[in-house]
Amino acid sequence: MRLTFREVMLGVRRSPLLSTLSVVTIAFSLFAFGLFGLLVLNVDRALRGVEEHVEIVAFLADGTLPESISAAMGDISAFPEVARVEQVSPEQALARARAELPEFQDVFDASFLPTSIEVRLKEGHRDPATVKEVSQRIQTYPFVDDVRYGEDWVKKLYDIRNIAGAAGIGLGLLFAAVAIIIIGTTIRMTVLARSREISIMRLVGATDSFVRRPFLIDGFFKGIIGGLIALGLTWGTSALVSHNLIQTSFFDTGTAILGVIGGGVIGLLGSALSVGRHLRRV
Protein backbone atom coordinates (compact mmCIF):
# COMPACT_ATOMS: atom_id res chain seq x y z
CA MET A 1 0.00 0.00 0.00
CA ARG A 2 2.92 2.29 0.78
CA LEU A 3 4.24 1.72 -2.71
CA THR A 4 0.83 2.46 -4.17
CA PHE A 5 0.65 5.81 -2.35
CA ARG A 6 4.22 6.59 -3.39
CA GLU A 7 3.25 5.97 -7.01
CA VAL A 8 0.19 8.22 -6.60
CA MET A 9 2.33 11.04 -5.17
CA LEU A 10 4.98 10.52 -7.86
CA GLY A 11 2.33 10.82 -10.53
CA VAL A 12 1.09 14.10 -9.04
CA ARG A 13 4.63 15.49 -8.64
CA ARG A 14 5.68 14.48 -12.13
CA SER A 15 2.75 16.09 -13.88
CA PRO A 16 1.28 18.76 -11.60
CA LEU A 17 -0.41 20.53 -14.51
CA LEU A 18 -2.22 17.39 -15.62
CA SER A 19 -3.22 16.62 -12.04
CA THR A 20 -4.54 20.17 -11.58
CA LEU A 21 -6.40 19.90 -14.89
CA SER A 22 -7.98 16.62 -13.75
CA VAL A 23 -9.13 18.13 -10.46
CA VAL A 24 -10.47 21.25 -12.18
CA THR A 25 -12.33 19.18 -14.79
CA ILE A 26 -13.81 16.98 -12.08
CA ALA A 27 -14.71 20.07 -10.04
CA PHE A 28 -16.51 21.75 -12.95
CA SER A 29 -18.29 18.58 -14.04
CA LEU A 30 -19.51 18.08 -10.48
CA PHE A 31 -20.30 21.79 -10.17
CA ALA A 32 -22.65 21.50 -13.19
CA PHE A 33 -24.12 18.40 -11.55
CA GLY A 34 -24.38 20.26 -8.23
CA LEU A 35 -26.17 23.22 -9.84
CA PHE A 36 -28.61 20.84 -11.42
CA GLY A 37 -29.08 19.14 -8.05
CA LEU A 38 -29.69 22.51 -6.45
CA LEU A 39 -32.31 23.31 -9.09
CA VAL A 40 -34.04 19.99 -8.52
CA LEU A 41 -33.90 20.50 -4.74
CA ASN A 42 -35.44 23.96 -4.93
CA VAL A 43 -38.12 23.01 -7.44
CA ASP A 44 -38.96 20.02 -5.24
CA ARG A 45 -39.13 22.18 -2.13
CA ALA A 46 -41.29 24.74 -3.93
CA LEU A 47 -43.65 22.01 -5.08
CA ARG A 48 -43.72 20.53 -1.60
CA GLY A 49 -44.57 23.99 -0.27
CA VAL A 50 -47.47 24.21 -2.69
CA GLU A 51 -48.46 20.65 -1.89
CA GLU A 52 -48.72 21.48 1.78
CA HIS A 53 -51.68 23.62 0.84
CA VAL A 54 -53.58 20.60 -0.36
CA GLU A 55 -56.59 20.80 1.90
CA ILE A 56 -60.01 19.22 2.16
CA VAL A 57 -62.74 21.54 3.29
CA ALA A 58 -65.99 20.06 4.55
CA PHE A 59 -68.85 22.56 4.74
CA LEU A 60 -71.30 21.69 7.48
CA ALA A 61 -75.05 22.07 7.52
CA ASP A 62 -76.55 24.91 9.55
CA GLY A 63 -77.44 23.92 13.05
CA THR A 64 -74.98 21.08 13.34
CA LEU A 65 -74.45 20.39 17.00
CA PRO A 66 -71.02 21.24 18.41
CA GLU A 67 -70.83 17.74 19.96
CA SER A 68 -71.33 16.19 16.52
CA ILE A 69 -68.64 18.42 15.06
CA SER A 70 -66.20 17.48 17.87
CA ALA A 71 -66.96 13.78 17.44
CA ALA A 72 -66.45 14.00 13.67
CA MET A 73 -63.20 15.91 14.13
CA GLY A 74 -62.01 13.24 16.53
CA ASP A 75 -62.87 10.54 14.00
CA ILE A 76 -61.23 12.35 11.09
CA SER A 77 -58.08 13.06 13.14
CA ALA A 78 -57.74 9.33 13.65
CA PHE A 79 -57.61 8.68 9.86
CA PRO A 80 -54.06 7.46 9.10
CA GLU A 81 -53.76 9.94 6.20
CA VAL A 82 -54.76 12.99 8.22
CA ALA A 83 -52.22 15.39 9.70
CA ARG A 84 -54.41 18.10 11.12
CA VAL A 85 -58.12 18.92 11.48
CA GLU A 86 -59.35 22.39 12.23
CA GLN A 87 -62.77 23.84 12.68
CA VAL A 88 -63.42 27.19 11.00
CA SER A 89 -66.34 29.19 12.29
CA PRO A 90 -68.30 31.54 9.96
CA GLU A 91 -66.63 34.50 11.68
CA GLN A 92 -63.17 33.11 11.10
CA ALA A 93 -64.04 32.35 7.49
CA LEU A 94 -65.23 35.93 6.98
CA ALA A 95 -62.08 37.38 8.55
CA ARG A 96 -59.97 35.23 6.26
CA ALA A 97 -61.99 36.17 3.22
CA ARG A 98 -61.64 39.82 4.08
CA ALA A 99 -57.91 39.48 4.47
CA GLU A 100 -57.38 37.49 1.27
CA LEU A 101 -60.01 39.02 -1.02
CA PRO A 102 -60.54 42.79 -0.82
CA GLU A 103 -64.01 42.58 -2.36
CA PHE A 104 -65.19 40.85 0.83
CA GLN A 105 -64.35 44.03 2.73
CA ASP A 106 -67.94 45.10 2.19
CA VAL A 107 -69.41 41.94 3.59
CA PHE A 108 -70.27 42.61 7.19
CA ASP A 109 -72.28 39.55 7.96
CA ALA A 110 -70.95 36.13 8.55
CA SER A 111 -74.34 34.55 8.72
CA PHE A 112 -74.31 33.35 5.11
CA LEU A 113 -71.01 31.50 5.61
CA PRO A 114 -71.21 27.92 6.86
CA THR A 115 -69.10 26.35 9.57
CA SER A 116 -66.42 24.18 8.02
CA ILE A 117 -63.79 21.62 8.90
CA GLU A 118 -60.39 21.95 7.23
CA VAL A 119 -58.41 18.76 6.88
CA ARG A 120 -54.69 18.71 6.05
CA LEU A 121 -53.16 15.44 4.94
CA LYS A 122 -49.82 13.93 5.85
CA GLU A 123 -46.89 13.99 3.38
CA GLY A 124 -47.14 11.04 1.04
CA HIS A 125 -50.95 11.06 1.20
CA ARG A 126 -51.55 14.10 -0.97
CA ASP A 127 -51.99 12.31 -4.27
CA PRO A 128 -55.32 12.77 -6.10
CA ALA A 129 -56.57 9.24 -5.33
CA THR A 130 -55.98 9.53 -1.56
CA VAL A 131 -57.39 13.05 -1.38
CA LYS A 132 -60.52 11.90 -3.21
CA GLU A 133 -60.86 8.83 -1.03
CA VAL A 134 -60.57 10.81 2.24
CA SER A 135 -63.01 13.39 0.88
CA GLN A 136 -65.54 10.66 0.16
CA ARG A 137 -65.14 9.33 3.67
CA ILE A 138 -65.77 12.79 5.12
CA GLN A 139 -68.79 13.23 2.84
CA THR A 140 -70.49 10.28 4.57
CA TYR A 141 -71.20 12.33 7.71
CA PRO A 142 -74.87 13.31 7.52
CA PHE A 143 -74.24 16.93 8.57
CA VAL A 144 -71.63 17.49 5.84
CA ASP A 145 -73.22 19.51 3.05
CA ASP A 146 -70.35 19.65 0.67
CA VAL A 147 -66.69 18.69 0.42
CA ARG A 148 -64.20 20.60 -1.71
CA TYR A 149 -60.55 19.91 -2.37
CA GLY A 150 -59.80 21.34 -5.80
CA GLU A 151 -59.72 18.07 -7.67
CA ASP A 152 -58.21 19.48 -10.89
CA TRP A 153 -55.63 21.53 -9.01
CA VAL A 154 -54.47 18.54 -6.95
CA LYS A 155 -54.23 16.40 -10.07
CA LYS A 156 -52.18 19.01 -11.95
CA LEU A 157 -49.89 19.54 -8.99
CA TYR A 158 -49.33 15.82 -8.66
CA ASP A 159 -48.61 15.51 -12.40
CA ILE A 160 -46.09 18.37 -12.21
CA ARG A 161 -44.38 16.68 -9.26
CA ASN A 162 -44.22 13.39 -11.13
CA ILE A 163 -42.83 15.01 -14.27
CA ALA A 164 -40.31 17.05 -12.23
CA GLY A 165 -39.26 13.92 -10.33
CA ALA A 166 -38.81 11.84 -13.50
CA ALA A 167 -36.99 14.69 -15.26
CA GLY A 168 -34.80 15.13 -12.19
CA ILE A 169 -33.81 11.45 -12.14
CA GLY A 170 -33.35 11.27 -15.93
CA LEU A 171 -31.33 14.45 -16.26
CA GLY A 172 -29.44 13.62 -13.07
CA LEU A 173 -28.36 10.29 -14.52
CA LEU A 174 -27.44 12.01 -17.78
CA PHE A 175 -25.38 14.61 -15.92
CA ALA A 176 -23.69 11.87 -13.89
CA ALA A 177 -22.92 9.91 -17.08
CA VAL A 178 -21.49 13.01 -18.76
CA ALA A 179 -19.44 13.76 -15.63
CA ILE A 180 -18.11 10.16 -15.59
CA ILE A 181 -17.18 10.38 -19.30
CA ILE A 182 -15.45 13.77 -18.91
CA ILE A 183 -13.65 12.66 -15.77
CA GLY A 184 -12.76 9.33 -17.36
CA THR A 185 -11.29 11.12 -20.38
CA THR A 186 -9.25 13.43 -18.17
CA ILE A 187 -7.98 10.52 -16.13
CA ARG A 188 -7.22 8.72 -19.37
CA MET A 189 -4.75 11.50 -20.15
CA THR A 190 -3.02 10.73 -16.85
CA VAL A 191 -3.00 7.04 -17.75
CA LEU A 192 -1.53 7.76 -21.19
CA ALA A 193 1.09 10.05 -19.65
CA ARG A 194 2.21 7.06 -17.60
CA SER A 195 1.76 4.41 -20.27
CA ARG A 196 5.52 3.72 -20.41
CA GLU A 197 5.53 3.00 -16.71
CA ILE A 198 2.47 0.79 -17.07
CA SER A 199 4.07 -1.19 -19.92
CA ILE A 200 7.23 -1.69 -17.82
CA MET A 201 5.18 -2.76 -14.82
CA ARG A 202 3.37 -5.35 -16.90
CA LEU A 203 6.55 -6.49 -18.58
CA VAL A 204 8.22 -7.32 -15.30
CA GLY A 205 5.14 -9.19 -14.13
CA ALA A 206 3.02 -6.75 -12.13
CA THR A 207 -0.58 -7.91 -11.89
CA ASP A 208 -3.38 -5.86 -13.45
CA SER A 209 -4.79 -5.06 -10.02
CA PHE A 210 -1.40 -3.79 -8.88
CA VAL A 211 -1.13 -1.56 -11.97
CA ARG A 212 -4.70 -0.37 -11.51
CA ARG A 213 -4.52 0.43 -7.79
CA PRO A 214 -2.57 3.74 -7.87
CA PHE A 215 -4.86 5.07 -10.61
CA LEU A 216 -7.98 4.14 -8.66
CA ILE A 217 -6.68 5.87 -5.54
CA ASP A 218 -5.57 8.83 -7.64
CA GLY A 219 -9.02 9.05 -9.27
CA PHE A 220 -10.81 8.72 -5.93
CA PHE A 221 -8.83 11.50 -4.25
CA LYS A 222 -9.05 13.78 -7.29
CA GLY A 223 -12.80 13.13 -7.24
CA ILE A 224 -12.98 14.03 -3.54
CA ILE A 225 -10.95 17.24 -4.05
CA GLY A 226 -12.99 18.07 -7.16
CA GLY A 227 -16.15 17.34 -5.17
CA LEU A 228 -15.10 19.70 -2.37
CA ILE A 229 -14.34 22.47 -4.88
CA ALA A 230 -17.66 21.82 -6.65
CA LEU A 231 -19.46 21.97 -3.29
CA GLY A 232 -17.81 25.31 -2.52
CA LEU A 233 -18.74 26.68 -5.96
CA THR A 234 -22.33 25.44 -5.66
CA TRP A 235 -22.64 26.95 -2.18
CA GLY A 236 -21.22 30.24 -3.48
CA THR A 237 -23.70 30.27 -6.38
CA SER A 238 -26.59 29.43 -4.05
CA ALA A 239 -25.58 32.22 -1.67
CA LEU A 240 -25.25 34.66 -4.58
CA VAL A 241 -28.70 33.79 -5.94
CA SER A 242 -30.23 33.98 -2.46
CA HIS A 243 -28.65 37.37 -1.90
CA ASN A 244 -29.52 38.91 -5.25
CA LEU A 245 -32.49 37.07 -6.74
CA ILE A 246 -34.62 34.64 -4.75
CA GLN A 247 -34.20 32.76 -1.52
CA THR A 248 -32.87 29.30 -2.30
CA SER A 249 -32.35 26.21 -0.18
CA PHE A 250 -28.98 24.47 -0.03
CA PHE A 251 -28.20 20.78 0.44
CA ASP A 252 -28.23 19.53 4.01
CA THR A 253 -24.92 18.31 5.48
CA GLY A 254 -25.64 14.65 4.75
CA THR A 255 -26.39 15.33 1.07
CA ALA A 256 -23.31 17.56 0.76
CA ILE A 257 -21.07 14.84 2.23
CA LEU A 258 -22.75 12.29 -0.02
CA GLY A 259 -22.08 14.57 -3.01
CA VAL A 260 -18.38 14.83 -2.19
CA ILE A 261 -18.12 11.07 -1.69
CA GLY A 262 -20.06 10.73 -4.97
CA GLY A 263 -17.30 12.80 -6.60
CA GLY A 264 -14.77 10.33 -5.25
CA VAL A 265 -16.78 7.39 -6.56
CA ILE A 266 -17.12 9.02 -10.00
CA GLY A 267 -13.35 9.63 -9.98
CA LEU A 268 -12.82 6.00 -9.03
CA LEU A 269 -15.18 4.75 -11.77
CA GLY A 270 -13.62 7.07 -14.35
CA SER A 271 -10.18 5.76 -13.43
CA ALA A 272 -11.32 2.16 -13.45
CA LEU A 273 -12.80 2.58 -16.94
CA SER A 274 -9.72 4.38 -18.30
CA VAL A 275 -7.14 2.02 -16.83
CA GLY A 276 -9.24 -1.01 -17.67
CA ARG A 277 -9.46 0.09 -21.29
CA HIS A 278 -5.75 0.81 -21.39
CA LEU A 279 -4.82 -2.51 -19.81
CA ARG A 280 -6.98 -4.39 -22.27
CA ARG A 281 -5.16 -2.70 -25.12
CA VAL A 282 -1.54 -3.13 -23.96
Place this chain on the structure above:
Amino acid sequence: MIRFSHVVKEYPRTGFALQDVTFRVNKGEFAFLTGPSGAGKSTILRLVIVEEKPTAGEVRVSGIATSNIARAEIPRLRRRIGVVFQDFRLLEDRTAEENVAFALEVTGSPREGIPARVSRLLTQVGLASKGTSYPKELSGGEQQRVAIARALVNDPVLLVADEPTGNLDDRATRGVFQLLRDINAAGTAVLMATHNLELVKRNTYRVIEINRGQLVFDSNEGNGVPGAASSTTTTTP
Protein backbone atom coordinates in the same frame (compact mmCIF):
# COMPACT_ATOMS: atom_id res chain seq x y z
CA MET B 1 11.67 -23.65 -22.66
CA ILE B 2 10.04 -22.13 -25.76
CA ARG B 3 8.06 -24.22 -28.21
CA PHE B 4 6.39 -22.86 -31.33
CA SER B 5 4.23 -25.40 -33.15
CA HIS B 6 2.88 -24.32 -36.54
CA VAL B 7 2.32 -20.83 -35.24
CA VAL B 8 0.36 -18.38 -37.34
CA LYS B 9 -0.09 -14.77 -36.40
CA GLU B 10 -2.35 -12.61 -38.46
CA TYR B 11 -3.23 -8.98 -37.85
CA PRO B 12 -6.54 -7.69 -39.17
CA ARG B 13 -4.95 -4.72 -40.95
CA THR B 14 -1.52 -5.90 -42.01
CA GLY B 15 -2.16 -9.55 -42.68
CA PHE B 16 0.14 -12.43 -41.80
CA ALA B 17 3.11 -11.66 -39.56
CA LEU B 18 3.98 -15.32 -39.02
CA GLN B 19 3.06 -18.37 -41.05
CA ASP B 20 3.49 -21.92 -39.83
CA VAL B 21 6.51 -21.23 -37.65
CA THR B 22 7.80 -24.20 -35.70
CA PHE B 23 10.91 -24.24 -33.52
CA ARG B 24 12.00 -24.99 -30.03
CA VAL B 25 14.50 -23.33 -27.68
CA ASN B 26 15.67 -25.61 -24.91
CA LYS B 27 16.42 -24.90 -21.29
CA GLY B 28 19.71 -23.04 -20.89
CA GLU B 29 20.14 -22.60 -24.65
CA PHE B 30 21.34 -19.40 -26.37
CA ALA B 31 19.68 -18.67 -29.70
CA PHE B 32 19.90 -15.77 -32.11
CA LEU B 33 16.74 -14.77 -33.90
CA THR B 34 17.68 -13.06 -37.12
CA GLY B 35 16.00 -11.71 -40.19
CA PRO B 36 15.33 -8.42 -41.93
CA SER B 37 13.13 -5.69 -40.50
CA GLY B 38 9.50 -6.68 -40.58
CA ALA B 39 10.37 -10.36 -40.93
CA GLY B 40 8.45 -11.28 -37.78
CA LYS B 41 11.17 -11.36 -35.11
CA SER B 42 9.42 -8.93 -32.79
CA THR B 43 6.14 -10.79 -33.28
CA ILE B 44 7.86 -13.96 -32.09
CA LEU B 45 9.19 -12.16 -29.03
CA ARG B 46 5.78 -10.63 -28.31
CA LEU B 47 4.26 -14.10 -28.50
CA VAL B 48 6.90 -15.40 -26.08
CA ILE B 49 6.21 -12.68 -23.49
CA VAL B 50 2.45 -13.12 -24.05
CA GLU B 51 1.90 -9.60 -25.30
CA GLU B 52 0.17 -11.35 -28.18
CA LYS B 53 -1.52 -14.69 -28.64
CA PRO B 54 -1.17 -16.81 -31.78
CA THR B 55 -3.94 -16.81 -34.38
CA ALA B 56 -3.32 -20.52 -34.93
CA GLY B 57 -0.84 -23.10 -33.72
CA GLU B 58 0.58 -23.30 -30.26
CA VAL B 59 3.15 -21.30 -28.31
CA ARG B 60 4.43 -22.89 -25.13
CA VAL B 61 6.67 -20.99 -22.75
CA SER B 62 8.07 -22.73 -19.72
CA GLY B 63 5.56 -25.50 -20.35
CA ILE B 64 2.53 -23.17 -20.45
CA ALA B 65 0.40 -22.89 -23.59
CA THR B 66 -0.12 -19.16 -24.01
CA SER B 67 -3.29 -19.49 -26.10
CA ASN B 68 -5.30 -20.71 -23.13
CA ILE B 69 -3.52 -18.83 -20.39
CA ALA B 70 -5.80 -16.93 -18.01
CA ARG B 71 -5.16 -13.19 -17.88
CA ALA B 72 -4.35 -13.44 -14.19
CA GLU B 73 -1.69 -16.06 -14.92
CA ILE B 74 0.25 -13.90 -17.40
CA PRO B 75 2.08 -11.82 -14.73
CA ARG B 76 3.23 -15.03 -13.04
CA LEU B 77 4.63 -16.33 -16.34
CA ARG B 78 6.29 -12.99 -17.12
CA ARG B 79 8.14 -13.11 -13.81
CA ARG B 80 9.94 -16.16 -15.20
CA ILE B 81 10.97 -14.26 -18.32
CA GLY B 82 13.38 -11.31 -18.40
CA VAL B 83 12.88 -8.87 -21.25
CA VAL B 84 15.37 -6.40 -22.74
CA PHE B 85 14.63 -3.93 -25.54
CA GLN B 86 16.67 -1.92 -28.00
CA ASP B 87 15.38 1.36 -26.50
CA PHE B 88 16.13 0.18 -22.91
CA ARG B 89 12.68 1.26 -21.64
CA LEU B 90 13.99 2.75 -18.44
CA LEU B 91 12.04 5.25 -16.38
CA GLU B 92 13.89 8.52 -16.97
CA ASP B 93 12.95 10.10 -13.67
CA ARG B 94 14.33 7.24 -11.59
CA THR B 95 17.91 6.33 -10.87
CA ALA B 96 19.47 3.07 -11.99
CA GLU B 97 18.85 1.62 -8.53
CA GLU B 98 15.25 2.81 -8.53
CA ASN B 99 14.63 1.37 -11.99
CA VAL B 100 15.80 -2.04 -10.84
CA ALA B 101 14.05 -1.77 -7.48
CA PHE B 102 10.83 -0.77 -9.25
CA ALA B 103 10.63 -4.18 -10.92
CA LEU B 104 11.05 -5.86 -7.54
CA GLU B 105 8.53 -3.62 -5.83
CA VAL B 106 5.79 -4.04 -8.40
CA THR B 107 6.11 -7.80 -8.28
CA GLY B 108 5.65 -7.80 -4.54
CA SER B 109 9.16 -8.65 -3.34
CA PRO B 110 9.64 -8.14 0.42
CA ARG B 111 10.77 -4.54 0.90
CA GLU B 112 13.62 -5.28 3.31
CA GLY B 113 15.44 -7.48 0.80
CA ILE B 114 15.23 -5.07 -2.14
CA PRO B 115 18.31 -2.81 -1.55
CA ALA B 116 20.68 -5.77 -1.21
CA ARG B 117 19.21 -7.49 -4.26
CA VAL B 118 19.44 -4.30 -6.34
CA SER B 119 23.04 -3.78 -5.27
CA ARG B 120 23.93 -7.37 -6.18
CA LEU B 121 22.30 -7.09 -9.60
CA LEU B 122 23.98 -3.78 -10.42
CA THR B 123 27.31 -5.33 -9.41
CA GLN B 124 26.56 -8.31 -11.62
CA VAL B 125 26.06 -6.04 -14.65
CA GLY B 126 29.12 -3.97 -13.78
CA LEU B 127 27.32 -0.85 -12.58
CA ALA B 128 27.96 -0.99 -8.85
CA SER B 129 29.16 2.61 -8.82
CA LYS B 130 26.37 4.01 -11.01
CA GLY B 131 23.36 3.12 -8.88
CA THR B 132 22.41 6.71 -8.14
CA SER B 133 22.78 7.88 -11.76
CA TYR B 134 19.74 8.71 -13.84
CA PRO B 135 19.43 7.08 -17.29
CA LYS B 136 20.35 10.37 -19.00
CA GLU B 137 23.64 10.39 -17.10
CA LEU B 138 24.53 6.91 -18.39
CA SER B 139 25.90 5.81 -21.76
CA GLY B 140 23.79 3.60 -24.03
CA GLY B 141 25.68 0.51 -22.97
CA GLU B 142 25.21 1.37 -19.30
CA GLN B 143 21.51 1.99 -19.78
CA GLN B 144 21.19 -1.41 -21.43
CA ARG B 145 23.01 -2.97 -18.47
CA VAL B 146 20.50 -1.38 -16.12
CA ALA B 147 17.72 -2.82 -18.29
CA ILE B 148 19.39 -6.23 -18.09
CA ALA B 149 19.72 -5.93 -14.31
CA ARG B 150 16.01 -5.12 -14.19
CA ALA B 151 15.25 -8.13 -16.40
CA LEU B 152 17.10 -10.37 -13.96
CA VAL B 153 15.30 -9.30 -10.78
CA ASN B 154 13.10 -12.36 -10.61
CA ASP B 155 15.85 -14.86 -11.54
CA PRO B 156 14.23 -15.64 -14.90
CA VAL B 157 14.64 -18.98 -16.59
CA LEU B 158 14.51 -17.21 -19.95
CA LEU B 159 15.85 -13.87 -21.14
CA VAL B 160 14.28 -12.39 -24.24
CA ALA B 161 16.28 -9.61 -25.87
CA ASP B 162 14.90 -7.57 -28.77
CA GLU B 163 17.87 -5.97 -30.58
CA PRO B 164 19.65 -5.29 -27.28
CA THR B 165 22.74 -3.96 -29.07
CA GLY B 166 20.86 -2.11 -31.80
CA ASN B 167 21.55 1.31 -30.32
CA LEU B 168 25.07 0.61 -29.09
CA ASP B 169 28.56 1.17 -30.48
CA ASP B 170 30.99 -1.72 -30.96
CA ARG B 171 32.54 -1.53 -27.53
CA ALA B 172 29.21 -1.33 -25.75
CA THR B 173 27.86 -4.11 -27.98
CA ARG B 174 30.70 -6.38 -26.95
CA GLY B 175 30.17 -5.57 -23.28
CA VAL B 176 26.42 -6.13 -23.35
CA PHE B 177 26.78 -9.31 -25.40
CA GLN B 178 29.37 -10.66 -22.98
CA LEU B 179 26.95 -9.97 -20.17
CA LEU B 180 24.22 -11.94 -21.98
CA ARG B 181 26.69 -14.80 -22.47
CA ASP B 182 27.50 -14.76 -18.76
CA ILE B 183 23.82 -14.85 -17.90
CA ASN B 184 23.37 -17.78 -20.27
CA ALA B 185 26.39 -19.54 -18.79
CA ALA B 186 24.70 -19.26 -15.39
CA GLY B 187 21.80 -21.33 -16.77
CA THR B 188 19.31 -18.83 -18.18
CA ALA B 189 18.10 -19.50 -21.70
CA VAL B 190 18.55 -16.48 -24.00
CA LEU B 191 16.60 -15.68 -27.15
CA MET B 192 18.17 -12.66 -28.77
CA ALA B 193 16.68 -10.97 -31.82
CA THR B 194 19.33 -9.12 -33.78
CA HIS B 195 20.23 -7.54 -37.10
CA ASN B 196 23.88 -7.74 -36.25
CA LEU B 197 25.10 -10.55 -38.51
CA GLU B 198 28.73 -9.94 -37.57
CA LEU B 199 27.87 -10.69 -33.99
CA VAL B 200 25.99 -13.79 -35.08
CA LYS B 201 28.86 -15.01 -37.26
CA ARG B 202 31.50 -14.42 -34.56
CA ASN B 203 29.65 -16.75 -32.21
CA THR B 204 28.74 -20.37 -32.43
CA TYR B 205 25.29 -20.09 -30.94
CA ARG B 206 22.21 -21.40 -32.60
CA VAL B 207 20.65 -19.18 -35.30
CA ILE B 208 16.95 -19.11 -36.13
CA GLU B 209 16.25 -17.00 -39.18
CA ILE B 210 12.86 -15.58 -40.07
CA ASN B 211 11.87 -13.96 -43.31
CA ARG B 212 8.44 -12.76 -44.39
CA GLY B 213 6.92 -14.46 -41.40
CA GLN B 214 8.40 -17.86 -42.16
CA LEU B 215 11.24 -19.77 -40.57
CA VAL B 216 13.86 -19.99 -43.33
CA PHE B 217 16.82 -21.32 -41.41
CA ASP B 218 17.52 -23.05 -38.13
CA SER B 219 21.15 -23.98 -37.48
CA ASN B 220 19.96 -26.82 -35.24
CA GLU B 221 18.01 -28.31 -38.14
CA GLY B 222 20.63 -27.45 -40.77
CA ASN B 223 18.01 -26.48 -43.34
CA GLY B 224 18.27 -23.50 -45.71
CA VAL B 225 21.14 -21.08 -46.04
CA PRO B 226 22.03 -18.95 -43.05
CA GLY B 227 21.67 -15.25 -43.70
CA ALA B 228 20.15 -15.87 -47.11
CA ALA B 229 17.18 -13.78 -46.29
CA SER B 230 19.17 -11.09 -44.51
CA SER B 231 21.96 -10.78 -47.05
CA THR B 232 20.13 -8.06 -48.90
CA THR B 233 19.54 -6.01 -45.78
CA THR B 234 21.93 -3.64 -44.10
CA THR B 235 23.61 -5.05 -41.05
CA THR B 236 25.58 -3.34 -38.34
CA PRO B 237 28.93 -4.81 -37.41
